[in-house]
Amino acid sequence: MNDSPAILAYIASALFVILTVIHTVKKGKDVQKTFLSTSFFLVTLVEFFMGRMLSSRTPAGVMLNFKLSSAFAIVFPAFSMPFALALSKRNYREIYEKFLAWIAIGIAATAIAAVLAPAGIFLSEIHFTDSGRFWGISFTQGGKIFLVYLILANIFIMFFLENAYKAASVPGKVTLKYPLLGIVSASIINIVILSRALALSVMDFTSIAIESAGFIILAVSLLYATVRYGIFETHLYIGREAATSAITVTISALYLLALGIISVFARALNLPFDRLTGTVLGLFAVFLLVAVLVSGRAKRRLKQFVNENFYPASYNYRREWRRYSELMASSTEVEELISNVISSLCDTMFAKRGLIWVDVEGGKSDSYGFDHIEISRDDATAIIGLNEGKVLRTTKQRGVSFIKRKKGSADAPSAEVLERFDWIRIVAFIGRSGQPLGFIALGDKHINSNYTSEDSDFLATIADETSLALENLLFEERIIESRQMESFNRFASFVIHDLKNTVGMLSLLIENAWEHIGEPEFQKDAVET
Template sequence: MWQLHACNQGIRARQFWASGWLWGFFLLLIVLLLGNLLQPGAQEQGRALPVPPVLLGPFVLVVIVLVLLEQWYRNIPREQRWSVKFFCIGTAVVFGYDFLLYSDALLFQRVDATLWQVRGGVCAMMAPLMAVSIARSKTGERQVYLSHQAVFFSTGLFLAGIYLLVMSMVGYYLRWFGSDLGSAVQVVFVVLALSILCLLVGSGRFRSIVAVWVSKHFLSYKYDYRAEWMKANERFSTLPLDDRYYEQLILGMANPLDSPGGILWVREGGHFVVKGCRSIGSLPKLSNSEDGALLDFCQESGWVIDVPEYRLAPSRYGGLRIADRLLAGEQIWLLVPLLHQGVLHGLVGLAHPRAERTLNWEDHDLLKALGSQLAALIALKDTTDQLAANRQFEAFYRFSAFVVHDIKNVVAQLSLVVQNAERHKGNPEFVDDTLETLASAVQRMKRMLSQLKQQGAITACAEIVDALEIARAVQQNQKDQLPRVELVVPDGTDTALKLKIERDKLVSVLGHLVQNAQEATPAEGFVRLRLENRGGMAIFNVMDNGCGMSEQFQRERLFKPFDTTKGRAGMGIGVYEARQFIVQNQGSLEVRSAPGMGSEFQVTLPAYTVTEGLEAEIGKAV
């Protein structure tokens, strides 16, 4: 009552608990309690107080409660009194009766037996009035509501009390109807009952069931939105910038609905790849070709998809088609789109909750709010990573400027040699100078290559090339390194398969993948370059039986620029540039690998046909 009165006066909870009056009141209660304990049997002339503290303490407490109740009701706005009227009446009757009981006890120095016996009946008669007030407060103002946490723990204590009462009654009858061993059986039963109670209290599923039941029957809103918002801000403001980043995002959305975890897909180019998962098995990535209907539905509607509801009534989602591979195993409970500024940045699939629950508009609103916040965090991280990569590229370009400067000097030296060769080629001194200049140029180039460790790609226009010739060129370039590259062309493959692409750049990209495979494979192992034509697409597969890569490394480091496992020997941009080049040419780069099982890089590029060439020429002519 004191705290309700403080809320009406605009006093916050922290200020309330720091109040000197409150602590003074607690001190007074402790003094009264100690006085009752120290002088329980003292005669009247030996007491420090004229009345027993055991009677004075409750009387003072009753008076304070009645005063606070009157002040609280007086200061409530008139439009809110309707919802709390019966609560105030019931409380006033209960404590008014206690005022009569303890007034009589203080007057006659003993508690009247009749008044004490009737006291429980008076409280029971007032309980329905308080129940009516609780029902009315569901549609009233939030000012008079109890917090979700207080209601939950009060209900938990209430249920625990009922449990212990029932167990005590059972134990009593066990002793009553038992034999000489009745007392021993009762003790064993009570210990067993307490153990079961501890197990229930420690069970997350049991607490979830109780929380759902309390939300349904005692609270006007399922969520304390202020508390949920504060929890989300606290969690997201301290996100670790490491491998757990995306896992913590999943938990930030799963915890309010009591879900143990889920899976997070994040947009990367034209696909949505898995960035993290918790308490759910790994699922494939989402692509426009296979999951276009789902992605378009999430982009346009922003709806939270209840997967069990979708299974029962797909028509509620406007004929949405979800791929069977996402529904297999019934792992996903909800699909939550992550929208930021109208753009779908990702998708969260939540696992089934510990306790069965029915979703309503409050759950959907909460998930949409959290989804919007998660999308903003994902977009922010992508922007931050891009800025970091741009800074590294800027440093790389500055370094390249020095390389270009050295190359220009070397070209100038060699140009002088070429210009004077025709006129002085018969002069022995000129030949000596030429050899010395060439030796100097070679040394400078070697020194530059040792620093750069990355062969520059030749910028050229796209041209029509033979896919088999490209594969043979890669094999020829990598012939000096072990294990030797095996070129595999399955029977039936069109050996005249054509591509329209920058030849030297493609040879460099495939050569880099083959070189990585050779470096990851022992000399007695194998590295294969396989070429085939599949549905109008040229497929280059680079396969090895080397050390392989973990799923986490593939997801978080493989395509990250300037992240290398070769120490100072590499710059970590080879695979990144390879994927960028392939994607720019309407292709794709897929990776399949496992530790100790080798790796396979699959490069898919559209084949060039004569029809495409004719259409291009007609377009130019028009």
């Protein structure tokens, strides 16, 4: 036996230190970032003290480090669950305000429990090898309650993030894709390890090492998403149609049910528990496979998933047309439309980078695969100048020949513009009747393949759809403005009519005052008027 389990725990702790620092020092103060950074810091402490526990050679050292690691693990859901619940919601500040009291109570209760709890509240026995190294721990009933708490926290975090991903916009889905993969992987590992410890009442050093490896996977996916997409810097929001999904809760419940049933039969029949995890996972996998084979709908979805994600060369873009039509129809603002279009296009066509620009209100743009890119009207004019009456234009090799103009041309782009946009490989122009209103530009593909005629047809179709959607949005804005003007005119007419009646009454009052100013009754009526 060596110190590999402790090293894995320390590596996980170091990676989460880096995540904590990155998201703490970034510019801007936001309650979501505070909750996220705090969650990362708590995982750092959990893994650090878990590594110290694995390195301990005495029962007192194991007990102390386990208590400290458990205390921070109990506090972790108080920050991570509200973050997952509020992610991608416009009213996230209100959600956090509702949880502040609960978080304060949780932290205070945990601190008191960590200080006052007796040493054996969680652990009944600590195991060492013959050489004096840490081997494992046995749990009491209190320890099993602690394991159940951690399992439920993992399930709820996955449930909240599942619905956040489902309800997020297209840029939000692209941003959350890799973090969600890491979170799901780490949560599955945690649930399997914790449920095994719950069934056997024992957790050995191998299980703890596997759990630390799950946190390393999570940290790597978060670091990659932070560098690649600027994770959680992207504005996420819930779309018009947001239905709650409970896939993670259902699968977790079925797994725990299978674990419980097998544990009961194993104890009743005095069967060995040394292969409990493999048996449960095997039977659960068989159950899912049978469910897929029996359900035609599930079989079709599995086949579609395999074809779309593992056979990109044979992917049929025509299947995406309806989805893009619904996506564009659901966009209520120009910014939302262009953001959805470029993110979804790059994700569908495996493009590394993309840029969209439309000539609306001085020019609006959005990008994919860039940390930040500025495009001026002159830059946009240079790219639109490639149109020459064609919907599409494919560039030559990897040079900048696509943007070169004839010598002496007044609108020839500068060398700086040529260098900035030499990544463009294909351009689709947005507009109708030969008048470009913007463009969609894509770079190289992730799979290192060239754009095909099918790509060109699909991109041209999306450019036409975007043009129609853009015109509809602008038309809707004009309708809203005309209705506002109509309402204002009606209100103004009412005010003018009321003023006219008032002036008429005052005029009649003045005329009558010449004759009846001295009469008390007239004076009373005049004051009331």
